[in-house]
Amino acid sequence: MTATAPATLESLLDVSGVTKRYPGVLAVDDVSLSLEAGQIVGLVGKNGAGKSTLIKIIAGAEHADEGHLELNGEPLELHRPHDATDAGLAFVHQDLQDVGDLSVAENVMMGLGYPRKMGLFVDWAELYRRATEPIARLEADIDPREPVGELSVAKQRLVMIARGLAQQAQLLVLDEPSASLTDEEIEHLFAAVRRLRDDGITVVYVSHRLEEIFELTERVIVMRNGQLVADEPTASLNRSLLISHITGHEHAQTATERRASRGVGSRPDTEVVLDVDGVSADTGVHDCSFDVRKGEILGLGGLVGSGRTEMVRVVFGADRRQEGSVRVHGQEIHGNHPAESMAAGLALLPEDRKTQGNIMDFSVRNNITLASLDRHRMRPRVPAPLPRSEKQAADRRIDRLSIATPHDRQLVRLLSGGNQQKVVIAKWLEQGADVLIFDEPTIGVDVDGKEEIYDIMEELAAEGKAVVFISSEFSELVGVCQRVLVLHEGRIVGELEGDEVTEPAIVEICYSQH
Amino acid sequence: MAETNTVPVPPGSPKGGSESSRLNFDPLGFISTYGVFITLVACIVIFSVLDSDFIEIDNLRTQLGLAAPLLMLSLGLTVVLAMGDFDLSIAGTLSACAAAIVVLIVNHDWPWGLAVLVGIAFGLGIGAINGLLVSYVEMPSFITTLATFLILLGVEYMISDGRNITGAADMPDLYRDLGIGKPEPFTEFTSPVWIAAGLAIILWLLMSKTELGRYMYAIGGNSEAARLSGINVKALRALGFVIVGFVAVVAAVSQTARTASSIPRVGISLLLSAYAAAFLGAAASRKGLFNVPGTVLGVIFLQAVQSGLTILGYDRDILDISRGSILVLAMLLTALGARRR
Numbered sequence: 110m111t112a113t114a115p116a117t118l119e120s121l122l123d124v125s126g127v128t129k130r131y132p133g134v135l136a137v138d139d140v141s142l143s144l145e146a147g148q149i150v151g152l153v154g155k156n157g158a159g160k161s162t163l164i165k166i167i168a169g170a171e172h173a174d175e176g177h178l179e180l181n182g183e184p185l186e187l188h189r190p191h192d193a194t195d196a197g198l199a200f201v202h203q204d205l206q207d208v209g210d211l212s213v214a215e216n217v218m219m220g221l222g223y224p225r226k227m228g229l230f231v232d233w234a235e236l237y238r239r240a241t242e243p244i245a246r247l248e249a250d251i252d253p254r255e256p257v258g259e260l261s262v263a264k265q266r267l268v269m270i271a272r273g274l275a276q277q278a279q280l281l282v283l284d285e286p287s288a289s290l291t292d293e294e295i296e297h298l299f300a301a302v303r304r305l306r307d308d309g310i311t312v313v314y315v316s317h318r319l320e321e322i323f324e325l326t327e328r329v330i331v332m333r334n335g336q337l338v339a340d341e342p343t344a345s346l347n348r349s350l351l352i353s354h355i356t357g358h359e360h361a362q363t364a365t366e367r368r369a370s371r372g373v374g375s376r377p378d379t380e381v382v383l384d385v386d387g388v389s390a391d392t393g394v395h396d397c398s399f400d401v402r403k404g405e406i407l408g409l410g411g412l413v414g415s416g417r418t419e420m421v422r423v424v425f426g427a428d429r430r431q432e433g434s435v436r437v438h439g440q441e442i443h444g445n446h447p448a449e450s451m452a453a454g455l456a457l458l459p460e461d462r463k464t465q466g467n468i469m470d471f472s473v474r475n476n477i478t479l480a481s482l483d484r485h486r487m488r489p490r491v492p493a494p495l496p497r498s499e500k501q502a503a504d505r506r507i508d509r510l511s512i513a514t515p516h517d518r519q520l521v522r523l524l525s526g527g528n529q530q531k532v533v534i535a536k537w538l539e540q541g542a543d544v545l546i547f548d549e550p551t552i553g554v555d556v557d558g559k560e561e562i563y564d565i566m567e568e569l570a571a572e573g574k575a576v577v578f579i580s581s582e583f584s585e586l587v588g589v590c591q592r593v594l595v596l597h598e599g600r601i602v603g604e605l606e607g608d609e610v611t612e613p614a615i616v617e618i619c620y621s622q623h
Numbered sequence: 624m625a626e627t628n629t630v631p632v633p634p635g636s637p638k639g640g641s642e643s644s645r646l647n648f649d650p651l652g653f654i655s656t657y658g659v660f661i662t663l664v665a666c667i668v669i670f671s672v673l674d675s676d677f678i679e680i681d682n683l684r685t686q687l688g689l690a691a692p693l694l695m696l697s698l699g700l701t702v703v704l705a706m707g708d709f710d711l712s713i714a715g716t717l718s719a720c721a722a723a724i725v726v727l728i729v730n731h732d733w734p735w736g737l738a739v740l741v742g743i744a745f746g747l748g749i750g751a752i753n754g755l756l757v758s759y760v761e762m763p764s765f766i767t768t769l770a771t772f773l774i775l776l777g778v779e780y781m782i783s784d785g786r787n788i789t790g791a792a793d794m795p796d797l798y799r800d801l802g803i804g805k806p807e808p809f810t811e812f813t814s815p816v817w818i819a820a821g822l823a824i825i826l827w828l829l830m831s832k833t834e835l836g837r838y839m840y841a842i843g844g845n846s847e848a849a850r851l852s853g854i855n856v857k858a859l860r861a862l863g864f865v866i867v868g869f870v871a872v873v874a875a876v877s878q879t880a881r882t883a884s885s886i887p888r889v890g891i892s893l894l895l896s897a898y899a900a901a902f903l904g905a906a907a908s909r910k911g912l913f914n915v916p917g918t919v920l921g922v923i924f925l926q927a928v929q930s931g932l933t934i935l936g937y938d939r940d941i942l943d944i945s946r947g948s949i950l951v952l953a954m955l956l957t958a959l960g961a962r963r964r
Contacts, residue, residue: 427851448853457851465851468844470910479841480852482834492834520910536852 121146121311122167122185122198122280127176129162136162138335139176144280147309149302151326151343153316153355155555156525157513159335160315164282168200169193194220199273200282201266209258214240216257217271243274246308247301263294267301274305281305282313285553287321291413299325317555318582319348333357356556364584364612371567375607376591379403382575383424383455383544388433390423393599396433401544401575406566408590409579410615416599417579418460421546425457426450437544451480456542458533460549460579466533467521474503474517476532480540506535510565527558534565545569546577551585563589583615597622658956659907662949663924670931677931684812688881690926691815692717692874696890696897697904697918698819698826699870703863704901704913705830707843708757708764710864713897714890715775716749716871721878722783725885728798729790735798742872749775750868754861768864779887789884802880815877822870827915835859840912896925899950906954924953 120143129137137159144150154160165171167178169187178185180196187193193200208216215223217240224235240253249267251260257268266286273281283302287295302312302325314326322329322343329346331339331354339354346354349363362370383401388394393416401407409417422428423444424435430444437453444450447457459465467476478485478499485498503517512531514524521532530550537545547566551559566576566589580586586593593610595603595618603618605611670677696713703710720742727738753771757764791799800806804814830836841849842856850856871890879885903924904917928949932942 425851447851448855451853459848459851464845465847468841468848470844470912471841475837475841479837479849479854482837486834493828493832494834494837 119145121181123179123182124163124167125176125179127163127166127173127178129159129166129171129173135335137166137173140332140335140337141176142330142337142340144311144313146279146311147306148328149306149312149314149326151314151316151322151329152332153319153322153329153351154332155355155557156527156553158332158355158555160332161284162335163332164200164284164313164315167193167198167282191220194276197277197279198282199270199276199278199280200284201269201273201286202284210256212254213244213251213257213260213268214253216268217243217253217275219272221275240271240275243271244268246274246304247271248304249297249301261294263290263298266290266298270301270305278310280311280313282315284315285317286314287316287318288552289413295321317553319351322351323348331355352556362588364588367563367588368610371588373589373591373610376407377402377404379405382438383577384434384436384439385424386434386436388420388423388435389431390419390428391431392419392423392428394420394423395599397596397599397601398433399594399601401577403543403573403575404570405592406570406576406578406590408586408593408610409577409596410583410586410593410619411581411596412619413581415596415619417596418548419599420596421457421548421577421579422459425455425546427457427459451540451542454543455546456480456537456540456544457546458537458548458550460552462526462529462533467529469522470520472518473507473512473514473521473524473532474499476521477503477506477517477535477539480536502539503535506539510535510538511561527554530554530558530562534562538565538569542574544575544577546579548579549581550578551580551582559585583612586610586615587612595619657907659903659920659924659953661956662953663920663927666924666927666931666949670927670934674931674934676934682930682934686926686930687816688813690922691813691819692878693893693896693900693926694819694919694922695822695870695874695877696893697900697922698822698915699867700897700901701904701913701915701918702826702830702839702866703764703860704905705843706839706860706863707846708860708863710753710764710768710867711894712749712753712768712771712775713867713871714894715772715779716746716868717875717878717890717893718888719775719779719782720746720872720875721885721889722779722788722887724875725788725790725879726782728795729788729793732793735795739798739872739876742875743869746868746870746872746875747865748868749871750865751861753868754864757864758857758860776888783885783887785887787884787886791883794880794883798880799883800880801876802878802882813881815881818873818877822873823915823919826866830915835862839863843912899946900925903950903953924949 122144124140124142127137127140128135140163152160162171166173169190169192178187185196208219214237218236224232224239226232237253244251244253247267247270249264249271251264251267257265260268270281270283286298290298302314306312314322316322326343329339329341329343329351330337331351333355379402381400382403385400386398388397397420409421411417419428423430426442426444426446426449435442435444437450437455440453442450442453442455463469468479471479478494482494483492485494485502487493487495500517506512507514507517510531512535513528521529524532534550550562554562563585566578570576578586578590587610590610592604592606593615594601595615597619602622605614676682696717699713700710723745724738724742727733727741728735749771753768756762756767801814805812806814806817809817830839838849838854838859841852841854842859846856878889900921901913901918903921904919905911905913907917907920908914925946928946929942932945
């Protein structure tokens with residue numbers, strides 16, 4: 110286990126002067142680095158910093174305009190993605206790329222050719238046996254016969270890693286592998302990654318969760334604006350130093366500092382705008398009661414799978430409610446009709462912006478106005494939107510939320526993750542709800558983007574709206590929320606307010622439930 | 624590290640070096656964007672050179688008249704396709720309605736207006752059933768409408784006994800006018816052309832200019848995001864099938880009024896062409912979305928090829944092969960562009 114600076118002689122992969130331009134953007138700007146065998150290297154940077162492009166170049170999915178790659182001292186020519194696989198480079202992307210209906214073994218051995226009987230039929234016994242090997246190396250408890258689609262997200266990621274191992278990978282790139290994993294699953298993932306490191310495999314770990322970078326990696330590479338701005342042993346860094354590398358700003362606040370500096374206290378003594386009473390649903394929500402006041406930011410904490418998303422979906426009417434009542438401004442909502450909830454003043458910004466938040470093939474403008482289209486009519490009684498009016502509204506939101514897009518007609522698909530999230534926010538600000546439920550709005554959003562989203566929530570509260578904020582990063586809740594409810598297995602099991610809201614207190618409630 | 628950053632390494636990609644292509648003319652990009660147009664124009668030019676009858680105004684009139692029912696069907700399909708659904712039953716509705724209307728008028732001496740009203744009610748009913756099953760019961764649209772299609776073919780057979788029903792003499796002139804008449808101030812084209820054009824304009828307005836159209840495209844893009852944005856996804860998807868049902872009846876009326884007969888399975892031959900037209904239209908659009916002007920273009924395209932080859936004296940076999948090949952060519956040009964994006 111070495112944690113020395115780069116440029117040792119036994120480097121596995123050398124990247125020299127790699128540059129990649131897209132129209133109008135210098136995505137990767139003269140990046141040189143060298144990866145040694147048997148190291149866990151963190152790759153961090155804001156969205157759009159060039160991490161993904163760099164990885165795509167190493168994977169052979171994009172061609173560098175300048176510079177070259179060397180593997181074990183030999184020039185590496187990548188023409189097709191398969192070339193990278195053959196060279197021993199494996200990539201596990203955030204969006205799972207397995208075939209859900211096929212078995213674990215078929216997924217692990219995919220692309221390697223399945224063993225045959227009589228040259229024609231798949232030799233299943235042999236296939237399962239061969240697939241067991243890489244799975245065992247990860248010490249994962251996975252049956253190679255099971256369809257991958259029935260595994261948890263965590264196990265599916267391990268299957269993808271096992272595929273890399275089956276391909277005899279020397280270098281494994283994990284892109285945001287911990288997204289939507291529980292703490293326990295993350296620990297297991299870490300253990301697996303460390304075992305691979307000990308076997309001499311180099312792991313590049315891409316994540317926005319800095320805690321993980323510190324816990325797992327030996328070396329950190331930071332990218333900003335396409336350039337490599339830091340390449341240091343993890344031990345020589347601390348959190349605020351790392352954040353300043355990532356953002357280019359001098360000082361980074363901790364959550365507690367933020368809470369103090371923003372004067373986040375107890376919840377305001379105002380009227381109740383959202384009143385949830387005894388709500389249960391068969392999606393795993395049990396007897397949840399709470400209220401939110403005007404101007405309040407209420408945090409919902411809990412581990413992944415604790416039922417927060419399920420609860421707010423039922424409250425909003427995205428899923429059917431079995432029991433209980435929901436009132437907005439005292440008006441009862443019958444449920445299961447998002448349109449009804451919206452009319453009453455309730456908005457849900459869903460967890461997954463790609464599958465639930467945005468119409469990815471719509472323009473920024475059309476997404477922003479989608480939930481409030483009837484406000485742009487040519488005449489009050491003619492249900493035809495006036496493009497000019499829509500453009501004005503969209504441009505105003507793009508400007509106020511500083512959404513990075515060349516123009517309002519750009520397809521949302523082409524924006525970065527953080528900006529896609531801002532488009533979802535813009536849509537609901539435009540819709541003008543009084544109670545806004547943000548479900549994990551900062552997932553996959555970089556440090557600056559997160560801060561912008563906190564600011565938006567605080568502005569909303571200051572304007573007299575009520576905000577519900579779900580996050581699995583408890584420090585976020587501490588930095589922003591006056592009050593935090595903690596959920597476990599679909600029940601509200603704890604409530605913290607004012608000075609009680611600290612990270613240890615939230616963690617304590619989460620883990621005292623087992 | 625050896626600094627080699629000024630040496631551009633072409634990593635095996637001869638096309639990769641055109642970063643500043645925004646300003647340069649990009650032939651492949653042009654072809655892919657306008658692939659369908661280019662093929663259409665090429666066909667028209669070739670046919671016109673080979674036989675000058677092709678661009679005669681009389682041929683244009685005839686061809687538009689022939690294409691009108693196809694255009695109507697294609698327009699209806701465009702609406703459901705934009706929402707991500709299929710409707711195969713449209714051909715069944717057309718066939719069954721055509722048979723029913725002709726039988727009612729010719730064999731049972733019904734007033735034509737009443738027969739048409741029954742037909743419309745029938746078409747709307749079929750659309751409502753499809754919509755209910757697909758949208759509210761959440762059955763897959765392809766197999767559901769395939770099933771209703773089969774049922775409707777059976778119904779058509781029951782009505783017509785599988786025979787051609789002709790009755791030019793028994794058909795009132797007013798009804799025939801719906802198929803061959805040239806309405807007074809607009810005597811350039813026959814009624815079906817005007818009806819199809821009107822339908823095209825109405826559906827174009829609906830799809831591109833109204834809130835409903837926006838919502839329909841939103842459903843096609845991501846129905847869950849649309850639902851969570853307060854859009855009544857179920858009702859709109861069901862509405863799509865009802866529109867298709869209505870359009871099928873209008874096509875049935877045009878067709879039977881023109882030929883003064885109902886021909887068994889008349890819808891089937893139109894079905895595949897209607898899908899081809901809608902998909903050609905989507906391929907011709909910059910975003911790859913199903914859209915009304917694109918569908919109109921697709922229909923004109925298919926009809927032009929058919930007419931051109933017929934004028935040149937080719938038989939059915941050559942006709943089908945050419946139509947298929949040209950379709951592949953147009954899609955190929957589009958796919959070439961899509962791959963580079």
